[in-house]
Amino acid sequence: MGALIADEGAATVWDALRTGRRPRIPEKGPVDTYERRFERWRAQAAGVDPDTLLSAAAESGIRLVVPGDPGWPSQLDQLAEHRPYALWVRGVHDLRHACLRSVAVVGARAASAYGLHVAGELAWALAERTWSTVSGGAYGIDGAAHRGTLAGGAPTVAVLAGGLDLSYPRGHESLFADIAARGTLVSEHPMGTSPTRHGFLVRNRIIAALTPGTVVVEAGLRSGALNTARHAQELRRVLMAVPGPVTSALSAGCHRLLREWRAVCVTDAADITEHVAHIGDHMRPGTGTAMARDGLDEESRRVLDAVPERSGAGTATIAATAGIDLDAALGRLGLLAAGGFIERTLSGWRVRSGSSGDTGDRVRP
């Protein structure tokens, strides 16, 4: 469906589903699968009345934001065919704006007192530095992060796995009311949709994609937070983990991320903003990538300029071109790689295709 909408546009696809006139077959995938899927979509679409959905939502203060709208968070475009078709949004903030300076703070539902304390403190201290948080609205770490951000006076974004009218979990009904009043509630599902296990997992990609970095506060080895962490890595966002006592199973997932060098170790809000601010405070609209080259500090930009587009270059060559010493270059290259600007290939460092650092971006708007 994502590929079809990308090819044909949402209006054309909707029209096709209502009339039964299939658009031309997309190039990917076998024809019979496509035909079967199209019939399934038709059946699903048959029960949908967009006008009723929209007017019921509007009565509950819920609006629909679609790609191309001014409030559409263009960093989601990096999800490509997994980009949400649209987002239902409730709250006072423009969603895109609320995520400009944001960090995803995620973790276990059955968190420990330690985890709840750390999540709340981090979110509060981030809010003091005017950074907002994005999380999943669940019990435990998610809730502590949302509350900490609101207490610190910044907006928080809760990405829910069901309809925004349902308040799942029930115990967060008043928290969600607070978020609607002082932050933003988001879902890709229309009103009335109950969350499913699958829904929670695919929701995590949105949390990771909305933010330049994800912090895992407390996570067991099988925690859903590690799913969000994997999305953050795949999207080349900064992945951070908070350590905890090695005697706590709830920190085992964080420690594994650290042990495998997948996440950087962060212990306070200053650590976190250092990592994401290096990459740039700004999300740039309209490029299909999340992080803006223009938001990089001077030295990182010099290093990025020294990284070739196609054939890779060694660290020494890049350091020499950028005119900085090798240690500094190594540090910057690491940060740029963590930020998805560049990648290490067989032949050395090169600009990641499709990243904000690529050719198209060299010409400043």
Place this chain on the structure above:
Amino acid sequence: MGALIADEGAATVWDALRTGRRPRIPEKGPVDTYERRFERWRAQAAGVDPDTLLSAAAESGIRLVVPGDPGWPSQLDQLAEHRPYALWVRGVHDLRHACLRSVAVVGARAASAYGLHVAGELAWALAERTWSTVSGGAYGIDGAAHRGTLAGGAPTVAVLAGGLDLSYPRGHESLFADIAARGTLVSEHPMGTSPTRHGFLVRNRIIAALTPGTVVVEAGLRSGALNTARHAQELRRVLMAVPGPVTSALSAGCHRLLREWRAVCVTDAADITEHVAHIGDHMRPGTGTAMARDGLDEESRRVLDAVPERSGAGTATIAATAGIDLDAALGRLGLLAAGGFIERTLSGWRVRSGSSGDTGDRVRP
């Protein structure tokens, strides 16, 4: 003095100090500094009677081990001019043998209950896997590590900063008696020497050099354990850190090591042995390096063989030569670098000169 002994041999230097006949001037350093130092050493040597020292030590069950003795831990030779001239040793174990499968476990003196628990548990679990510990005999983490190892039935090595007859700190008198009975006490200072602040710091180089890896269990930002960590890094040993609550100042040093990618995150004994065993269980005598190429696993050895001696090579070239895939090669290269076998240079990976992987070592004994 270290350089002089290396050039002339200890017996010649001692003879010169007693007679006042200066050996030829070493090439390094200005002549007048050398002459002033020589006179200072003469004055110090004047009060020393080796025979009395040795016989008094022997009466206390303390023996002197010097470079070249069968029990000399040749991994200390990597300290070059900072190698101890000799070591006073007390205990049932051959010092070299006691360090064959050992890990340095270090940390804060004013440790928390968490740190003491973790140090003791780690040391005990390492002992169960027949790994011994080396530490500094201090209160806190050191003491917990020594005790844990003894409880687990393995020998432990305490490297003290003063004479072995002094039992510093006093409260560890019975612990030191246990170690003398079931492990080894070591000092580079003769009987009667009180430890000094400087003595504690230079002692740390021996702890790091005796072992293939150092684990920092709990350390504040200004902890002496971070000094041992720096020695371990400079000696290219594996540096490991145990995370803890971010709310604890006593874990801040460990977290800094993790944040700066200087140490690997370890949470249990299996993590630790995985990191040091990859590098090799065996210390090889007589090479001036700590870790034996022969102790490497098959794949690491293939990768090491594929790393050039002089001009560096890229990861892809090395992977191709070794016949393993790029990801596996990257992992092995990281471990080999952590183990001091290879280094990353301007032109790529190459064998570290003086390492167990260098030319002299390619011809197996």
